[in-house]
Amino acid sequence: EAGVVQSPRYKIxxxxxxxxxxxNPISGHNTLYWYRQNLGQGPELLIRYENEEAVxxxxxxxxxxxxxxxxxxxxxxxxxxxxxxxxxxxxxxxxSGTSAGDEQYFGPGTRxxxx
Amino acid sequence: xxxxxxxxxxxxILEGKNCTLQCNYTVSPFSNLRWYKQDTGRGPVSLTIMxxxxxxxxxxxxxxxxxxxxKQSSLHITASQLSDSASYICVVSEGxxxxxxFGAGTRLAVHP
Numbered sequence: 001e002a003g004v005v006q007s008p009r010y011k012i013x014x015x016x017x018x019x020x021x022x023x024n025p026i027s028g029h030n031t032l033y034w035y036r037q038n039l040g041q042g043p044e045l046l047i048r049y050e051n052e053e054a055v056x057x058x059x060x061x062x063x064x065x066x067x068x069x070x071x072x073x074x075x076x077x078x079x080x081x082x083x084x085x086x087x088x089x090x091x092x093x094x095x096s097g098t099s100a101g102d103e104q105y106f107g108p109g110t111r112x113x114x115x
Numbered sequence: 116x117x118x119x120x121x122x123x124x125x126x127x128i129l130e131g132k133n134c135t136l137q138c139n140y141t142v143s144p145f146s147n148l149r150w151y152k153q154d155t156g157r158g159p160v161s162l163t164i165m166x167x168x169x170x171x172x173x174x175x176x177x178x179x180x181x182x183x184x185x186k187q188s189s190l191h192i193t194a195s196q197l198s199d200s201a202s203y204i205c206v207v208s209e210g211x212x213x214x215x216x217f218g219a220g221t222r223l224a225v226h227p
Contacts, residue, residue: 101166
């Protein structure tokens with residue numbers, strides 16, 4: 001079974017430029033998460049989707065970040081414009097449900113460097 | 116504020132030795148506690164998951180313990196191998212739905 005797929009794996013951009021990350025969750029997983037992981041820290045949730053609906057985006061900086069999950073499968077996370085402080089690893093995860101016992105499976109992440 | 120704190124921040128051990136990693140949490144309401152292993156450049160992978168009523172859970176050479184009264188957990192690694200070199204992250208699930216609170220992790224290096 002294929003795991004969570006993310007692309008690109010690495011991205012280097014100059015500040016003020018836009019950037020987008022793509023995630024393809026495990027087949028059949030209705031719940032999708034985007035996390036940001038700063039160096040030496042644990043991941044922090046940015047947004048959680050249940051099918052097409054963003055059910056928790058309280059931690060998403062909405063002035064520059066946006067996300068979409070059209071058709072309830074693939075998802076894209078966008079930053080526009082990027083700032084130096086956005087340099088981090090952006091992880092996508094998916095799960096089959098939203099109960100506390102449902103396992104979240106993580107992708108390899110996209111490492112963003114903003115110069 | 117819901118928090119998960121881990122110690123030590125980093126650890127170096129020799130191959131074949133045992134080690135124990137610590138986790139303290141203040142997450143409420145508590146649903147379960149997981150330990151994840153994160154290799155460099157990879158996403159976290161779950162090692163164990165424990166609910167309120169479970170005191171210990173093993174996965175091969177990894178054994179996790181949970182004391183829900185003191186809100187402490189530990190991860191014990193037996194007979195360490197070079198492949199155990201990774202970050203180990205303690206994660207607590209808040210409430211009845213799948214909201215995870217992550218610790219900063221312990222970076223373990225196993226040397227030959």
